[in-house]
Amino acid sequence: MNAARKPLLAANWKMNKTPEEALSFWHEFSGRLSGETGRVEVVICPPYPALPALQGADLRARGVYLGAQNVHWESRGAFTGEVSPGMLRAVGCSHVIVGHSERRAYFGESDEAVKRKLRAALEEGMTPILCVGETLEQRTAGRAEEVVAAQLTAALEGLDTGRAARVVVAYEPVWAIGTGRSAESRDAGEMAAAVRRRLRELAGPAAEEIRILYGGSVAPDNFAQFLAEAEVDGGLVGTASLRPESFFALVASAAKAATAQAGEGEAQ
Numbered sequence: 001m002n003a004a005r006k007p008l009l010a011a012n013w014k015m016n017k018t019p020e021e022a023l024s025f026w027h028e029f030s031g032r033l034s035g036e037t038g039r040v041e042v043v044i045c046p047p048y049p050a051l052p053a054l055q056g057a058d059l060r061a062r063g064v065y066l067g068a069q070n071v072h073w074e075s076r077g078a079f080t081g082e083v084s085p086g087m088l089r090a091v092g093c094s095h096v097i098v099g100h101s102e103r104r105a106y107f108g109e110s111d112e113a114v115k116r117k118l119r120a121a122l123e124e125g126m127t128p129i130l131c132v133g134e135t136l137e138q139r140t141a142g143r144a145e146e147v148v149a150a151q152l153t154a155a156l157e158g159l160d161t162g163r164a165a166r167v168v169v170a171y172e173p174v175w176a177i178g179t180g181r182s183a184e185s186r187d188a189g190e191m192a193a194a195v196r197r198r199l200r201e202l203a204g205p206a207a208e209e210i211r212i213l214y215g216g217s218v219a220p221d222n223f224a225q226f227l228a229e230a231e232v233d234g235g236l237v238g239t240a241s242l243r244p245e246s247f248f249a250l251v252a253s254a255a256k257a258a259t260a261q262a263g264e265g266e267a268q
């Protein structure tokens with residue numbers, strides 16, 4: 001982490017929780033909050049049908065943001081099953097995940113589609129959380145950095161610096177997602193540093209403002225190690241975000257790390 005960037009923790013519930021279950025989670029989770037959201041940007045990304053229920057709850061009053069897991073790039077039209085950025089805004093979303101590896105792998109989402117989604121989200125004033133990451137095969141072949149750099153280039157090349165600064169990048173090694181096998185924090189730190197280098201090439205000084213998250217089997221017992229890496233600014237969390245107590249433990253851990261870092265900054 002770096003005191004110059006506010007850490008961000010996003011819950012990606014994937015295809016889990018009805019509106020009722022989402023509200024039940026929120027009541028239990030919010031009951032535990034006591035000021036952590038002043039230090040950490042917390043985002044909850046439920047499935048689409050649960051968005052209105054959470055929009056009607058007191059997330060914003062408690063400093064928590066609402067996000068979506070996907071978006072289409074067009075604003076309206078004959079695109080059966082798709083949802084536009086404006087529609088997400090209308091149900092309270094300020095953030096949206098784009099290019100998650102599950103969307104790339106299971107739904108054929110191309111780099112070009114990811115780029116369009118990212119730009120459409122920015123155009124609507126939303127914060128896109130751009131997911132990048134290599135497969136195990138690519139890592140074993142020593143191509144992890146090259147693959148991630150290409151994904152970043154495809155999504156971000158040509159973006160003006162004002163918009164680029166609003167992007168959040170989530171580095172998620174595909175082999176670590178939902179497997180219980182997280183990356184070693186040192187490897188994640190090295191990949192985050194490689195992401196930052198590529199961002200500098202693509203976005204110049206705006207790169208220093210872009211938060212880089214780690215995702216892939218993040219859990220309360222390993223998260224602090226990732227946050228200790230200089231270029232890791234938070235997490236994109238699947239499984240451990242489904243239970244209020246474990247997601248809160250992650251939020252508390254990030255808030256503690258941010259407080260410690262702010263203290264170090266003041267002491268210098």
Ligand SMILES: O=C[C@H](O)COP(=O)(O)O
Nearest residue numbers: 012177178216217238239
């Ligand atoms: O978006 C979240 C990631 O895919 C990580 O999922 P996970 O925490 O279940 O490994």
